[in-house]
Amino acid sequence: MQSGNADDPDRAASRGYRACVGVLLLNKAGQVWIGRRHDAPGEPEGPGSWWQMPQGGIDEDEEPARAALRELYEETGIRSVEIIAESPGWYTYDLPAELARRAWGGKYRGQKQKWFALRFLGSDDEVAIVRPPGHQSEFVDWRWAAIDELTDLIVPFKRAVYEQVVRDFAPLAVPKS
Numbered sequence: 001m002q003s004g005n006a007d008d009p010d011r012a013a014s015r016g017y018r019a020c021v022g023v024l025l026l027n028k029a030g031q032v033w034i035g036r037r038h039d040a041p042g043e044p045e046g047p048g049s050w051w052q053m054p055q056g057g058i059d060e061d062e063e064p065a066r067a068a069l070r071e072l073y074e075e076t077g078i079r080s081v082e083i084i085a086e087s088p089g090w091y092t093y094d095l096p097a098e099l100a101r102r103a104w105g106g107k108y109r110g111q112k113q114k115w116f117a118l119r120f121l122g123s124d125d126e127v128a129i130v131r132p133p134g135h136q137s138e139f140v141d142w143r144w145a146a147i148d149e150l151t152d153l154i155v156p157f158k159r160a161v162y163e164q165v166v167r168d169f170a171p172l173a174v175p176k177s
Helices: 010-012 064-076 098-107 147-153 156-172
Strands: 003-005 019-027 032-037 055-057 080-096 110-120 137-147
Touching: 019 064, 019 080, 019 156, 032 064, 032 147, 055 064, 064 080, 064 110, 064 137, 080 156, 110 156, 137 147, 147 156
Parallel strands: 019 110
Antiparallel strands: 003 080, 019 032, 019 055, 032 137, 080 110
């Protein structure tokens, strides 16, 4: 498994990485929104559990920042945000072999991700992880977490990317009045 920085997204795509965005959403207290994935609801909390920040694919001809806003809304119902930072590069991770064969029809070995930090301007009742009929929900639960919790809650194959995202955005995770 390799994880790390892929500064050239075209080079990453040629190695079979799916173009994707990730969102580190900060509330006024400086905490980060995380969701528990629907495909592993029975896992205990702790190292290797399936909590994650919102993320998803970039549509053809879609700008990464627009994709980040779209994915955030699709997965959480949240629209009341402002973009406050963008990761300096693209980060890649490889899926474990058993997941790579199933995910996205086996087409990709992993993902290349551009990350964005967003400030949540709304209230918690804006969060709507239950999607309308015909749309699969990404998450079964959600909560606000301290930024230093994130790497312990993510599956191991994404951990290096999350460590980099935390380094990139930690200075932003402070309370705002």
